[in-house]
Amino acid sequence: MDSSEYILNAHNKEEFPPAHTAEHLLNQLMFRMFGAERSRNAHIERKKSKMTFTLDHKPDRKEEKAIETEMNRLIEEDLPVTSEMVDRDHIPDGVSLEKLPEGASEMIQLVRIGDYDVCPCIGRHVRSTAQIGRFELLGTNWDEHAKSFRVRFKVIP
Template identity: 45%
Template structure:
């Protein structure tokens, strides 16, 4: 495949925080069967994710999620990339529905070890221990919207990303 042409990206992510988002999303899928986040605001110092769920969620679930995410981070999984076509990406069980119809044919799949696989053009760490430790410092369940919002931050991230 010639050099891929991706759609332009609207943001410069902080790689440890962005990779943590991938792990949190997969942990939510595995622990609570929510699917990936429906809304994300990922920043260097703190981030927020919203998940659709009719199951009331609270501190107990936040603690379980935090423990699972940090367990995965400590495994020091490699973060790898695969550039492929949309058609070939179907074999990786990734959600292609969010790709605009007028976007490029090339897509990039990001894999966090064998734990998470998804489409992404963002910046990531090379291996999960560079993330540091995730702390979910607040959560709120909104039954009217069937939405659980978590807010998280990182501690002890690899300092090379701060340069």
């Protein structure tokens, strides 16, 4: 279904599609590895990106390496990135609409990455994960009080 047939919410930023698509993958990976909700504090850029997740523990170096390794495995898997339009009454189970802006349209664009991830999004994406390039974990920070894990990364297309 072509999203140009629908009026979607105004979009206030121009994403770098490889990094933005990597954001989707990392959100799902952190959910699968640690049970984390999708990041509510993401800053995705061409040169360096960062995302923050709430976790029950500080990942050790082995877990950090596993994040980078699995991200690159998913990228190399060359999963298709597709979108579809659905109305609010037909949102698939497990897809949250809580991050949508107030007054969001009745028709929602869902972005799918193979069978790995699906979420509402109106940003720009690559056509398949292989177009992301290489995922490089630049560093992490842990805030024990907030149980907050910040991941800094870049993609090298």
